[in-house]
Amino acid sequence: MNNAQTNVTPIAFGAPNRRLFGIYHAPQTQPPVSRPAVVLCNAFGQEAIRAHRFQRSLAERLARAGHAVLRFDYFGTGDSMGEDADGDLDGWSGDLLMAHGELQHLSGAIRVVWVGMRLGATVALRATHVAPIGLSRLILWDPILDGTRYLEFLRERHVTSLENVYSLPLRLAPREVAQDLTCYRDEAIGFAISPLFRTQLSEVSIETHRWPTNPVDIHVVIEPTSPEGNDFAQVQIRDPDRVRVYVVNHGTNWTTDTAGNTPLVPTNALMAITQQVGETA
Amino acid sequence: MKETPILFGPNASLVGIVCEPIVTSDIAVLTFNAGVIPRLGPHRFNVKLSRALADEGVTSMRFDLSGLGDSRPASTQCDFLQQAVVDVRSAIDYLELHHGVRRFILIGNCSGAVHAYWTALADQRVAGILMFDGFWYRTRWSRLVRHWKRFRAGTWKSAATAIARRLVGSWSLIRHEGGSESANIFSSDESTANPPRAEYCHAIQTLVDRGVAIFLIFSGGVIDAYSYARQFRDGFADEPFVDKVRCNFLPEIDHTLLSLRSQNRLIDVIRNWILGIVESHGMPAIRTATDPAKVAPT
Numbered sequence: 001m002n003n004a005q006t007n008v009t010p011i012a013f014g015a016p017n018r019r020l021f022g023i024y025h026a027p028q029t030q031p032p033v034s035r036p037a038v039v040l041c042n043a044f045g046q047e048a049i050r051a052h053r054f055q056r057s058l059a060e061r062l063a064r065a066g067h068a069v070l071r072f073d074y075f076g077t078g079d080s081m082g083e084d085a086d087g088d089l090d091g092w093s094g095d096l097l098m099a100h101g102e103l104q105h106l107s108g109a110i111r112v113v114w115v116g117m118r119l120g121a122t123v124a125l126r127a128t129h130v131a132p133i134g135l136s137r138l139i140l141w142d143p144i145l146d147g148t149r150y151l152e153f154l155r156e157r158h159v160t161s162l163e164n165v166y167s168l169p170l171r172l173a174p175r176e177v178a179q180d181l182t183c184y185r186d187e188a189i190g191f192a193i194s195p196l197f198r199t200q201l202s203e204v205s206i207e208t209h210r211w212p213t214n215p216v217d218i219h220v221v222i223e224p225t226s227p228e229g230n231d232f233a234q235v236q237i238r239d240p241d242r243v244r245v246y247v248v249n250h251g252t253n254w255t256t257d258t259a260g261n262t263p264l265v266p267t268n269a270l271m272a273i274t275q276q277v278g279e280t281a
Numbered sequence: 282m283k284e285t286p287i288l289f290g291p292n293a294s295l296v297g298i299v300c301e302p303i304v305t306s307d308i309a310v311l312t313f314n315a316g317v318i319p320r321l322g323p324h325r326f327n328v329k330l331s332r333a334l335a336d337e338g339v340t341s342m343r344f345d346l347s348g349l350g351d352s353r354p355a356s357t358q359c360d361f362l363q364q365a366v367v368d369v370r371s372a373i374d375y376l377e378l379h380h381g382v383r384r385f386i387l388i389g390n391c392s393g394a395v396h397a398y399w400t401a402l403a404d405q406r407v408a409g410i411l412m413f414d415g416f417w418y419r420t421r422w423s424r425l426v427r428h429w430k431r432f433r434a435g436t437w438k439s440a441a442t443a444i445a446r447r448l449v450g451s452w453s454l455i456r457h458e459g460g461s462e463s464a465n466i467f468s469s470d471e472s473t474a475n476p477p478r479a480e481y482c483h484a485i486q487t488l489v490d491r492g493v494a495i496f497l498i499f500s501g502g503v504i505d506a507y508s509y510a511r512q513f514r515d516g517f518a519d520e521p522f523v524d525k526v527r528c529n530f531l532p533e534i535d536h537t538l539l540s541l542r543s544q545n546r547l548i549d550v551i552r553n554w555i556l557g558i559v560e561s562h563g564m565p566a567i568r569t570a571t572d573p574a575k576v577a578p579t
Contacts, residue, residue, distance in 0.1 A: 010287065257537050
């Protein structure tokens with residue numbers, strides 16, 4: 001059953017030992033030409049918590065424009081089965097393909113657009129190697145293209161957060177503990193990181209990056225002054241004709257625990273992504 | 282264990298997940314939002330807690346209050362606090378109707394603790410509330426202990442800086458702290474401020490008289506509000522309920538449960554407390570979890 005006002009339905013799908021949780025937004029209008037359905041690929045860990053409101057807003061906006069939308073949690077994340085440490089990039093790529101098929105089944109749509117945020121964009125890129133039927137466009141927002149630096153970024157943010165969340169300084173200062181590079185490797189800002197996941201992330205590199213041949217249409221929303229923007233500039237030149245760039249200075253702090261001075265739903269990013277999905281109609 | 286996503290409440294506007302063990306007791310646990318964090322809880326804590334409880338035979342439901350997470354805004358005229366009580370009671374109604382549960386434990390984290398408190402006062406089916414970093418009341422020792430702990434934890438340089446800052450801004454700080462009993466550090470919104478002390482005492486006594494198990498936990502992230510283990514006992518030493526309310530000060534746990542160690546420690550504490558309630562209510566694990574095919578969302 002769904003919520004009649006928004007046509008929103010919480011669903012569980014996937015194999016019995018890998019049940020995934022999702023929210024399906026049925027299209028609220030029936031445009032004369034059927035519009036592609038949209039799968040939202042979430043970010044990782046605390047970034048995914050931060051992105052929740054954005055995803056909901058984006059999904060509602062797209063549903064109002066006549067798109068069927070599925071947002072879902074990868075295995076070991078959100079409400080899906082599995083523990084934090086069960087998460088890995090290959091498994092999540094498979095989850096995305098499962099969500100793709102589920103959305104086609106629920107909506108009847110043939111064409112599907114994937115919108116990936118942060119590590120969700122990386123998962124989407126990885127999953128394209130299977131060339132799912134009907135994938136018509138990739139929209140990537142601040143994709144993680146350098147996994148090693150991303151791991152170090154998460155570690156640094158974890159240390160900073162540890163310093164901030166206690167009223168009194170910890171007996172062993174996190175910043176000093178972090179001098180030992182073997183510390184704070186198996187968790188990041190409240191979420192476990194398995195050795196397999198760490199290894200897979202370490203292998204994500206701009207040196208080995210190749211744009212997928214399917215789909216032909218790849219759009220990237222990027223903040224050029226960010227580290228991800230710099231990475232992207234290096235890989236875009238490998239296929240400048242197929243990869244279109246949208247510069248959006250959104251100023252989102254993806255990892256913070258507080259709401260201070262950072263947007264939860266940056267309007268310019270919301271509008272840019274909505275517009276790019278709309279172009280596919 | 283089985284988890285079922287549901288829509289419930291008026292107009293099916295609320296989104297939740299029911300987490301059922303294979304064999305369950307007749308008591309269920311409810312968790313919901315802390316601030317604007319979705320029903321997952323801070324760093325997915327509510328999910329981890331639900332599954333740990335399912336392993337012990339306890340049913341739980343995590344859900345989003347109106348307007349938060351995946352739930353739609355309410356269509357009532359209630360203010361936020363009133364609506365939260367309505368929403369929690371809707372979740373209770375759902376579990377009672379569809380899963381046959383009669384008694385409920387509410388786990389409230391930060392602002393969620395406020396909702397647990399008000400719902401317990403409004404609904405006789407609530408058998409227990411856990412308030413994690415919820416309402417707090419200082420004693421004459423609170424500030425002294427806090428200063429001492431800060432001094433002991435700091436370096437000479439940080440102590441000198443603090444003293445200098447203190448001297449410069451002493452008057453404004455004193456005025457600020459003087460009114461602190463009626464202001465909640467976690468919110469500038471007066472509607473979620475600590476109730477007046479007399480009102481709080483009356484409410485807690487009412488709940489205790491009703492047999493509601495009350496557990497207060499204060500973390501190492503709120504030492505400005507709660508600075509030492511006996512603060513609750515010292516503050517309410519003359520109240521009849523003081524020995525009936527469990528209060529733990531856990532400085533090793535942080536307010537947002539950032540570290541996995543904090544999460545695991547709190548899960549252990551909560552699990553043991555809940556199992557104690559299940560035992561004290563004489564509710565052995567006897568009921569078979571509902572067949573998922575028969576639990577259609579309302």
